[in-house]
Amino acid sequence: MDPREREFVDRMGLVMERLGGTRTMGRLYAWLIICEPPHQSLTDLAARLGVSKTAVSTVARQLEMAGMVERVPTSGREHHYQVVHGGxxxxxxxxxxxxxxxxxxxxxxxxxxxxxxxxxxxxxxxxxxxxxxxxxxxxxxxxxxxxxxxxxxxxx
CATH class of the missing domain: 1.10.287 (Helix Hairpins)
Structure with missing residues (x-):
């Protein structure tokens, strides 16, 4: 993640925190908005965001339940997530x-x-x-x- 992307991700973390979510929730959502490819594995998300895979898994499930991200079918066992249009x-x-x-x-x-x-x-x-x-x-x-x-x- 380049410095400007990191700044965007961190700013969105603060926005989500102000809206009642967690900073990690905002950071995860922000990264999924700008990442390429548009879907990411839990392992990739944890590495990019510098948080544990468990934390990413928990937040991804919360965002999925809120209708903001969705799990993407993959051939492997690991879950991949992407942003939902209209979340x-x-x-x-x-x-x-x-x-x-x-x-x-x-x-x-x-x-x-x-x-x-x-x-x-x-x-x-x-x-x-x-x-x-x-x-x-x-x-x-x-x-x-x-x-x-x-x-x-x-x-x-």
Whole structure:
């Protein structure tokens, strides 16, 4: 990995860490974005990233479960991974789907806090309305993303 590639990989490690993942997760994902060939074995990933094969295996499985990478069939026994096109969109769809239980929990909260507690009800209502709005707008957001992608792809 040349120094500029390493800097990119390390920067993406920090980005993923800020998003709630691990630094290794971000570094692995970043390397899979730019590596050649586009799929890499666990051994190759561990060597390139300077982390244990066990750590790479764990992170690769987590990214696979999140829909961001996929295992590639190979003739050998060792697993190979590559980036999934649209992985971040998938992650956002999953996150938006998680908002429904939050809205339902907040609605339950409103049902147990009486009108004699207006400050608590106002906080509950405000929070519920925020989550409900994000849930509502999520599908529109993803539609706008698709439109944006089509528009920018036409300009390439």
């Amino acid at each position: 971040w969109e998938h992650v956002m769809r999953v996150q938006f789907a998680l908002l429904r239980p939050a809205v339902e929990a907040l609605e339950f909260g409103l049902s147990i806090v009486g009108d004699d507690r207006p400050e608590q009800r106002a906080r509950l209502r405000d929070t519920k309305e925020f989550f409900a709005f994000v849930e509502y707008d999520g599908e529109q957001f993803l539609q706008r993303w698709q439109e944006y992608r089509e528009k920018t792809a036409a300009g390439d």
